[in-house]
Amino acid sequence: MSLNPNTTGNRKLRRVRAPLRFASLRVIMALILREMSTTYGRSPGGYAWMILEPVLGIALLTAVFSLGFRTPPLGTNFPIFYASGLLPFFMFQIIANNVSQSINNARALLAYPRVTFIDTILARLILATVTQLLVGIILFTLIVTVFETRTVLKFDRIFTAYAMAISLGAGIGIMNCLLISRYQIWQRAWSIIMRPAFLISGVIFIYENIPQPYGDYLLWNPLMHITAEMRAGFYYSYDATYVSPSYVFSIAAGAGLLGLIFLRRYNKDLREL
Structure with a gap:
């Protein structure tokens, strides 16, 4: 029986691709564990403190603002109003900041053939996303349990809000990853831009x-x-008809795609900076 050379070649290609995919997953997991250990490995509680720190910080901010704003623009409870705006904002900001430092923080690891800039971006994106989702779950559960919020949850809109925040943070973070890696001054410029945000x-x-x-x-x-x-997901009577998810996703996709194109183009140069 004769073998088709094309079929034999395809089988070999599949055997090569499968280990590469698994190797990439292992690299991403290793980078996530490295990030967790280097950031909070020596602090009491380890990764748990990575979640508790923003939870306590946001809870303190909510308590302080509650003293000055007793009647929120929506509903009757200020903590849930404030948290529903602050948590998606922090989701975007922290993801964008973490992803933007992907190459700078793992530049030495990029010398290894198995580690690519995509792996470093995905590792920091996944870790930041999971952490902020846990922070949101803890805070929203705590507020709803302690206070009478009189909110009716619309999970489809809450999920859409988080999807927009994650995608925008990833897209802007990838673009900033390129700019910060090539122009160090952009990091200061971006921090100035974000102050009034x-x-x-x-x-x-x-x-x-x-x-x-x-x-x-x-x-x-x-x-x-x-x-x-996000607020439309908590307040039943608030429709927020002006919201345009397509606008947010378009900006996220455009920034992310442009950043990835140039990161791939200047990949070797960025490793040597």
Whole structure:
């Protein structure tokens, strides 16, 4: 019986690809464990403190703001109003910051053939996403348990809000990963840009309370759509019809794709910087 050379070649290719896929998964898991150990390996509680620290910090911020804003723009409970805006904002910010440092923090590891810049990005993206999701679950559960929030959860909109925050953080983070790796000054420039973001992203206000035309100007900020979508998931009567997930996902996809193209193009140069 004769063997088709094309069939034999395809079988060999499949045998090669399968180990490579598993090897990449092992590399990503190893990078995640490395990140966890280097960041909080020596602190009491280890990774648990990585979750408790933001939980306690956000809880303190919520308590402080509750003293000054007793009547929120939506509902009757300020902690749930504040948390529903702050948590997706932090989800975006922390993912973007972590992903942007992927190459800088693992530059020495990129000398190994098995480790690629994609692996480092995915490892930091997965760790930041899982951590912030756990922080959100703990905080929302704590607030709903302690307070009478009078909220009706719409999980589809909550999931959409988190999906937008994760994708935008990943896309902007990948683009910043390229810019920071090539131009160190961009890290300071980005931190300056993000300082007023907390005030113009709907964390402590809603779009309907902003006078025109300033409200429409703020809709160019994709974070406004994310915080509004999250609040629509907690407040049954709040529709937030102005939210455009396609706008947020388009920005995320455009920034991420452009960043990946140039990271691949300048991959060797970035390793030697």
